[in-house]
Amino acid sequence: MGKKLSGFLFPALLFAWAGAAWAQPVTVSHTTEYVVKFVCGDSNLSSGTDSETAPVARGNFVTAINVHNPGTKDVALAKRVTVALPSQLPGGTSLFEAALIPAGQAFEIDCPDIRRIAGGITPPPASGITDYSDLNDATLLKGFVVILSGKIDVVTVYTVDRTVRNVAQNENVGGSSSIQVVPVVGRARKGTVQATPHP
Numbered sequence: 486m487g488k489k490l491s492g493f494l495f496p497a498l499l500f501a502w503a504g505a506a507w508a509q510p511v512t513v514s515h516t517t518e519y520v521v522k523f524v525c526g527d528s529n530l531s532s533g534t535d536s537e538t539a540p541v542a543r544g545n546f547v548t549a550i551n552v553h554n555p556g557t558k559d560v561a562l563a564k565r566v567t568v569a570l571p572s573q574l575p576g577g578t579s580l581f582e583a584a585l586i587p588a589g590q591a592f593e594i595d596c597p598d599i600r601r602i603a604g605g606i607t608p609p610p611a612s613g614i615t616d617y618s619d620l621n622d623a624t625l626l627k628g629f630v631v632i633l634s635g636k637i638d639v640v641t642v643y644t645v646d647r648t649v650r651n652v653a654q655n656e657n658v659g660g661s662s663s664i665q666v667v668p669v670v671g672r673a674r675k676g677t678v679q680a681t682p683h684p
Contacts, residue, residue, distance in 0.1 A: 510681055511583050513563040515633035518674035521641050523548040525596035526625040541625070544647040550594040550630055550669075553638040554586035561585055562634035563680040564594065566602040569628040570612055576628060577606040583680035586637065594630060597622075601684075633678055639669040 524546040554560045563583055568576030579602045586592065603626065604618030620626065632639060648660035 510679055511561075512677050513561050513581070513583055513633065513680050514677050515563065516635050516673065516675050517633070517637075517671040519632040519634070519637075519639045519669050519671045521548075521550050521630045521632065521639065521669050522628075523550070523596070523599055523630055523641075524625070524627050524643070525599055527623045528625050541627070542645075542647075544645040545623075546625070547596055547644045548599070549596075549642040549644075550632075551591060551638075551640045551642065552586060552594065552632070553591040553640075554588055555638055556636070557588050559585055559587050560635050560637055562632055562637070563678050564602075564630060564632045566599055566606070567629045567631065568603055568606060568608075568617065568626065570609075574609060574611060576612065577608055579603060579606050581633070581678050581680035582683055584683045586634075591638075596626075599630060600626065603628075633674065633676075636671070639671070641667045641669055643667065 524541060525548055527545045528541050528543050552562070561583065562585075563581040565579045565581045567578045570576040582602060584592075600617070600620070600622070604616070606617055608614040608617060614620070617626070643665045644663065646660070646662045648662070
């Protein structure tokens with residue numbers, strides 16, 4: 486039987502916030518759900534690709550989900566990754582993973598974290614993908630991160646680099662970069678969920 490952790494708080498002795506993990510699965514109690522879109526990797530589109538049928542515009546995309554606990558007590562959360570594939574093909578969903586945000590502290594869920602969690606998902610046979618964990622860091626991966634917790638602040642930073650590079654001369658010849666900061670509004674969802682410890 487795993488420990489039960491409140492989305493609002495739980496004793497610090499159950500978890501060393503500096504990076505230690507629980508020794509067994511836990512039950513996280515939550516009141517709010519945050520659903521965050523992510524796009525990670527290089528779209529790898531050539532100039533001859535039809536932009537209307539491409540999954541995203543040409544560029545290298547990075548998503549960073551910043552999570553902040555504004556309260557005075559530690560907050561537990563559970564997070565999972567759902568992969569979205571083209572052609573209306575569901576890409577699968579990971580198990581929930583538990584984490585702790587100490588009072589007044591913050592952390593980031595970035596593309597390497599998302600790829601690590603997605604590595605535990607079995608892709609659908611129709612996708613032609615054997616294992617998401619086999620995809621390299623440049624491969625385009627899209628979907629959602631779902632966070633269950635108490636009241637917290639969730640802000641997502643999206644950046645894209647559309648630098649045009651002359652490979653023959655090994656130099657950049659133009660392009661642009663952009664950044665967008667998007668606050669994520671939570672919705673009421675009260676309940677409990679089983680989650681594995683953050684590795």
